[in-house]
Amino acid sequence: MRVALGVTGGVAAYKAAELVRRLQQEGLEVQVIMTRSAQQFIAPLTFAALTGQKVITEMFAADSGAPANVESAIEHIAVAQRIDALVIAPATANTLARLARGIADDFLTTLYLATTAPVIVAPAMNVNMWEHAATQENLRLLRERGARVVSPDEGYLACGMVGAGRLAGTEAIVQAVLEALGVSHDLERETVLVTAGPTCEDIDPVRYITNRSSGKMGYALAEAARRRGARVILVSGPTALEPPSGVELVSVRTTEQMHRAVLDRAAEATIVAMAAAVADYRPTVQHSKKLKRGSGPASLELEPTPDILAELARQKSDRILVGFAAETNDVAANARKKLASKGADLIVANDVTQKGAGFDVETNIVSIFTRDGREISLPQLPKFDVANRVFDEVLQLRQLSRSDSTVPRQR
């Protein structure tokens, strides 16, 4: 999701840099827009470095010395259509007044009129300016029109006075933005352990058995859980992916290492989602020296690896256990069988032969089978959206088991 952050000219403008970081940690893409006076307090370069994007400082490219063109003249419309929320922090008394009266005399105020995305303003100013009837009237108008106002804190102000006017804390602003975006922190009390990627089983120092898993589904689960406020432990086989920020990564290679890591950390977890494509077999013998060609046809003797999911299910308490099933045929029948045989609460099944599903693609087409007999077939969705739907079902199961245990016992 994309957020435009309008920074206006107040001493608190430097705090917007920290806000950018926190919004990014929530997985939001941030486009910064600065008013002219904001640039007196902090340089656009700071925000450009943090966001990796050009900071919008002028209404028209020509104002910044670059040649004007149609693209720059209507950029506010393009930005207005692209964003999911407009945040203005800090918002000065002057900017609040311009917003309230619909004066569109710079990029930020024009964007405010042009966007239909939710608007969040976090004012910061001198206490007398804050308490002035004009400012309060402007805030009332903005609230009436649907803007969320994150009220300033009380305390020492840069002007030397004490009172209301300090920019609200970064967390309060971030929460208001997440609320406006409809992103909830409904996994806040959970610790989610996710397994991801393939495992590798060595034959000799240069050869190994593995599978086509890219880890994308597992990393999407880790990211979705993190964004919903969970503490996340990601046990991952080798992948080419960057771990999502804020996630604790435990890197493993073999099934035995994944087995140990999962059992070690499972006690901390309230939800376990096992998206890893675990090798079912490993060579009985791992040769310490490279096998040489030439001694006739070779055959490899294999032995089964431990079934991590099933083992966890045997020892589980009220932890919710999510298994994945990668199938090539009879998806529903195989998934229901796995739900029972593995003792999982939920199986996410997909037919890996379908286009847009399975290995190394950005999307997945899955059906979710729950232990209370429901089957939810989802359309082709980005893996991140699939991950969110999985956690929606996990929370449903959690509610079901809570309401089961609150049914009064018969005497």
Ligand code: CTP
């Ligand atoms: N799994 C596991 N340990 C294993 C094999 C699989 O924990 N040794 C987990 C996977 O992470 C997945 C689920 O079990 O969540 C099902 O994996 P899958 O490979 O589809 O099933 P298998 O049990 O291996 O059955 P089959 O390969 O015969 O379909």
